Amino acid sequence: MNQSPDNPTQTQPPSEKSGGFTPRVRATPLHARGEPMVWLTGSALVMCLLMIVGLLSLVLYHGGRAFWPGEVKQVTFAPVGEDGKPGANPTVVLGVQTEEEFFDPGEADQKAIAAMKKAGTLPAGAVDSAGRAARKLLRVGNRELQDQPFLWVPLYQIQNVETPAEATMVERMEWGPWFGVPAGVEIRQRLTIDQPAAKIELSLTRDGEHGKETVARTIVGPAEGKPGSTVVDEVRVIGKDEPARAMAVFQKLWPEARARAAEIERLKEIEVGRINHEIEAQRLRVRQAEVDFARAKAAFETGAPSAPVWMWWVGVFAAAGLLGAWVFTRPKPPAPGELLIPKPSITALRAVMLAGVVALAVFAYVERPNSLLRADQQTVERLSQRLESTRAEAKTKNENLEAKYGELRSQTAKIDEEDARYRVIFREVTTGKFAPVRQTELGEPLRISQVVRTIQPNGAGVIDKLSVYTSRWGEFIFGAPREANTEGGIFPVIIGTVTLTLLLSVLVMPLGVIAAIYLREYAKQGPLTSAVRVAINNLAGVPSIVYGVFGLGFFCYSVGAFIDTGSGVSAASKVSLPVVGSVWATVAWWIGVGVLLLLVLGAVFASMAARPRPGQHATNSQVWLARGAAIGWVLCAASLAGLVAYTPYFNGFFEANLPAKTFNAKGMLWSALTLALLTLPVVIVATEEAIAAVPRTMREGSYGCGASKWQTIQRIVLPRAMPGIMTGMILAMARGAGEVAPLMLVGAVKLAPELPISSQWPFLHLDRNFMHLGFHVYDVGFQSPDSQAAQPIVWCTTFLLILVVVTLNASAISIRSSLRKKFFGETF
């Protein structure tokens, strides 16, 4: 920001301000000012600003408006006859107007319009100057009765538009909104009347607890054990054809009904879900026991190799001995004044010993006598017994669970029965049909509990509308999606996005910071380091979809398959167990372990020998040795990875779950890792910049006080660089939260059955699919079967997404600018 101060326009002759003295100043020629070009550049900036402001306000407008309740209009329209007079038998619909536009009228429309013009009955504004006709898009809902929940009505066909106060928009759990007029609340009950069947009045009007009600009775039969009594089904209708009273009663009954619905939901989702989860866990335990048994049996039959037990004991003793030797050869603490540099040979020997201990420990663990992998008679028998006991245990547990399940079911059924008693009737205006309980039962009115909310916007005050508005936003944020994501809320989407972003930052933070510290503080600055730096900068520019491709191929398909099914054998063949690796594969693997040990030894020795004596420069051969050691270490790492990938002793963590895939598919973990990789360059670059900005003098001061390198980094460099690191982190989070393309490949789904975090172990389910704000916008906006109906949800989701990302970015920018101020203030 070392911008030169804004000069005052130097074209102005200074004479005017400095009184009498007037030096001869040639006026700046007009063309030198380049005024038109200045304006042109200014115009470009204005275009940028207009674009951003326009876009933000557009999203703000649509997102803010989407949930505001519009008027429910009662529109009467009919095709116009040839005489230009309004048609007979008009259609009457209730609906909310969502759009209005001009369209190119077809032949029939044109004829009708011409006729109306002639007759002088054309309403004002029905046709524009270019001859296009106006039409309105009405959301008329009532999907059970008509195919089109949206209806285009040409303006010239409309005869009458009213806004009746009792017109109600009913938002339901299923099948979208219903537009109608409240026409009564039904309460059904079965009761016993102490009268013989013949005497019972089948329909009557009486005063009940909700006021006047009409009752219709159906006789079921004589009551058992009570001669002279009769069981009847009563249907009480309150507020029949009295919209206001019906509405009032409905409002009174509604909270209870919703509570019942919520209770049923809770029982189904949570309780039944838990039982299912436990049953599944039992199944997996049994399956795992089966798999273990089958593999051991197969291994025993084919004579797969395993070390004899005495070898195991030899291994254990050897390891113990080596460990002892390692401890024994520990260098003594130096006397004051003595150099604290252990002799290379001793150090190398100790390193070898340690490597040997580790190798022997691994061997001893893998070939342990009670290992499942041992192919001997006892193991097979032991596993057979275990299988039996597991089965028995699972059986008793399952019986318990089944019983619990039955109990829950009867509980649910009871609440459901109670719930079915309360019905509400909303009649459509033309046909008088009411909202049905479901599409297959058009004769049964809607249950009260199925109503999410009712809105009577016509004549409602701003306060009422505002309460509807806030309740819709509340549902949007805290509710679950309904109707293929086109209604309801996006709670799982928010949870998915938040979990992903947090997980991503947890993953990217240490990696990025470590890499940056390495690059700035430890790596030797030279052409190689700058090449790495260029490469990292470039990776920030690599398209995100490429990371998605990598994530899908590497994480989901390769690493995921390894986690699920282990190495060597493909998942497909693992489904039909048992598969026993060949003898040679095992032998080759152990040879590989030996080679790795040799490599480690070589690398250790080379590293030791490559160290120059203190106070001296490295000789030429030492430099070469160091390079060789580095190559050796790389080879070690590669062969270690190879050995892990092809270990014959690992059969995957989720073998029992096969052929269902656990990690070998899209999921939260892979998405977070992919995004972490994607945002890693951002964090590395930001952290590096922040570390570089810490003045060298501070470091030198720290060293001068005797601090070690890590102490300096930990106590001087990192705290000073922290704001910069935070900036990088926030930028990474913002990028991760807004990224969609890679998520389409590695994890985000239309509708995740379960949240990625839950109250069940392990709480954070890394293998689950999840929903994501950005993907939700794409999916609901473009892949939705009813994209018109989904518009409010999409705009609000967009609004939320922008809010999150822009807030994150704005905070990053403000942190950065305050940081810059601070540093510039100190360095100059």
Next chain:
Amino acid sequence: MAEQPTNPAPHANRRVTRSSVRFIDAMMKAIVTVGGVGVIVAVTGILLYLTGNVLPLLTPGVARFEQTVKLAALSPKTTPPGGVGGAGAGAAGTTASANVHTIEGGGSAPLILAVDEYRASATMLLRDGRLLWTTIDQTPVTVIKPGVDGVTGALGGKVITSATSISELGAFALGFSDGTIQLGELKYETEFVSELPKDAQSKKLARGERTALIGVEGEAGGWGVVERTPLDQYRVTKPIFTLQSPATPEWPEPAPGASTDAKPGKSVVRIDYRNSVLASYLLLMREDGVAALERVTFVRPLGGGKPRTKLESERVAYQPRADGGSVIPDWFFVNGDGSNALALWKDGRLDRYARRLKGGAISGDDEGLIFAETVQLVESGRTITAASMLLGARTLVIGDDRGHVFGCFASRQNTSSTPDGLKFVVAHEFSSVIPSPVTAIATAGRDRRFVAGHEDGSLIARHMTSHKVLGESLPTDLAGIDAKARAVTVAAFSPKMDGLYAISTAGVLRSYSLDAKYADASLSSLFTPVWYEGDEGPSSTWQSSAGEDTAEIKYSLTPLIFGTLKATVYAMLFAAPIAILAAIYTSELLHPRVRNRVKPIIETMASLPSVVLGFVAAMIIAPLARDVLPGVLMGFFVVPVTTLAAAYFWQMIPIRFRSGLGSGMQLGLVSIVTVLGLTLAIGLSGPLEKALFKPSVNDQLVLAGAVKEVPREQWPEGLKAFASLSSEIAKPYREQGFYVAGGKLVKPEGSVTDPAIAEIIRRERLDEPSMRRWLDGNIGTPWAGWFLLMVPASFILVALVRGRWIDPWVLQFVPRTGLKAALSELAKFVLSLTASMVLAFVLANALVGLGVDSRESIFGSFSQRNTLVVAIVMGFAIIPIIYTISEDALSAVPGSLRSASLGCGATKWQTALRVVLPIAGSGIFSACMIGLGRAAGETMIVLMATGNTPTTSWNIFEGMRTLAANIAVELPEAPSGETHYRVLFMGGLCLFVMTFVINTVAEIIRQRFRKRSAAL
């Protein structure tokens, strides 16, 4: 950082660093080093991983020799006399069909060779009607079984005179000397049993072991192979040979022109059979040269029992060769859909018979197949020695006596005068390294691969589309086969295409395991044009899925790379000028206080998720751009011109009023002008449309249908060659009044004042100016488009000329300051504006005169989700990037330089233009490169704002498909590890490499720039 450990010098009484501190220090160093190097390696490992996934695509397949099986029944010595040939075979000497070919003078080749799914055994139908069964993966066990006649193996009077089989279905057809034909199936059946069948020779099988299963005829065991599975079951694979009842085809009357001196006879000498879900066809030829196409159905008799073969005959107007060649073609093939019959002779002549095309569709009337054309497939002097039909039976594969193989098919050709408008062409040529004649060609049942067997016994399997070599035999495989009898007589793929089989003249069966890797893509098919089946010529097409299994899959990355470039170029054209100009203004001309407010706003723009931009593009911008299309286009010109004009007027205000204006106020003023310009552009939309895109009277008449057909003799010269017309071809003749309507050449007739026509015009609103109709090519001339394109270009040209020559000249005469100067500037601007209009007019006329249509390049037919929308919205995404980096580069120019320049009396604009810009130029260039990289990889915007059709035209009103969007659309559905998956990885790799190169160049330039500006 120096790596010197901080050792205390060996002084007495020095305190020693605590060992825990040393330990932590060393440990953290190790962790940071390992972690840091690990992260860097992992990040760069992406490239390696992608490459690793792509490489298998480029490697050729491998065929590994397994073993040879000597089949005594096939060796020349044991051929039963009279088994082959008979009366009919004498005519041509060979029996040619899909998989069957006999070398003259050689031994007896089996008619049909079938291998089971597990590649354990092979079954052959011999010429004398017997079946030969042999195991092929172990010690050979061979059995001969009565076949066609059921009992004796001698055909009892009947002789097989022709045979054909469809490898993928196991179906075959036989033609006999008595004029009858018989259809049948040779298939394998697999069942799993828990007990070892008692017919198995050995009672003890290890897991995975196989043995031959020889049973007595009629008993449960039968013949086959039994294998113990890892699950301790037994899998029995047995050949099933079924024959339909014989059928006698109806023969049409010989064509009138047919030579009558041909020997009357009955034997069926050529037979070809095609079986698809829709219909089965049988093409037959009798020894007297009468051909028939039979539609085959199987009728199950009411009382049950064996289904009867029902043949419905259709005429084939076969014309024997007039040039003295044999009456009977050496090969006779029918297409998969029965629409073509191909008669092929050894000398390379091919006669094609086809159905007539009527009104754009192939007619299904009873005219049958009529003669379409004669083609010479190979140059004279060469001989065709083998032929077969590829999967789907549209492509003919032929091999010649020099070892070359060709793929030929009927292709769409505009100038073709054949009844069906197609022309038979040689589209693929495989020049062979093996100069020995091709003696057998076999095709696979699941994809477009084929294998050619040569006379010297060598085999080479290739893929037709990708030209990839899938496997080759080695000379050492032929050891033990008589050197003179190595010629391959029959070859076959195994059902899963993982095995390759060849029988040589000596009666030796060779088996190979085939690892074809990824047969249907190769480097050349991915990046260079390929002549796809039925196409007019080689093209680059992306079509990764098809409706039917037999369709050709087209993996060409070129259209996707093109789409990426197209999106990037248009986005850059939009974004780069705006971003750079805005950066110059912000850095050089804006007050720091205003700048500190403006910059974060634009940086916020960078953070907007692209999915939001894509959504807004599709929902708001695309419909808007559709409705005021000319306005949007005008905006790119009108807004800058309005701003410039406003500035010229502004200059006329005396300097003392102007100079008091702060930079915030100036920005406000410019904003007003810019908004005004935008409004003006939208407002001009209607008038512009009216002025440029009004349909002419002729256009109206044609659209209203008032036309008269032009007889062919009056057609313009250039059109006479075309058999069928499209409006594309006829567009240049519109000026002369020729139009194409309904496939016919017409001239408008009538008058727009005619009430009937006027009514149609009014009702359909045909007289309205419409840019979209103009873009579709239905109305108007190319002039309007050229004019629109030329206006900005000539404006820039005029401005350059003005700045270079005219301005210095004019300055000699007018005062440099004051109102007069301002007036002269304004006058120059107005004049140059007028001049550029005139120039654009002239240029447009010149281009129209040259006959170039603007609607074939940047303009073209309109679709709502198009590149213009993508350019604007993607511009939105890259503007902040270019802006931020450019602005940083400009700000990094040392302030001392500015001060010096200003001190010398230069204005701010002069300083910016002549001092700051040259220094910051490389930084700005690198900013553009980085923007370019971002645009190339953008996924969601392109995905949502275009139709994602992979085209290769520069039309800005059409969509495109970019590499990134293609991956996003197709990768989730692509099965992992298959060709499609790997080709998509290849797309990802291309993208990676593209952006990596662009970014590296940008980064290197930027670092250079930093060094240079730091040195100043």
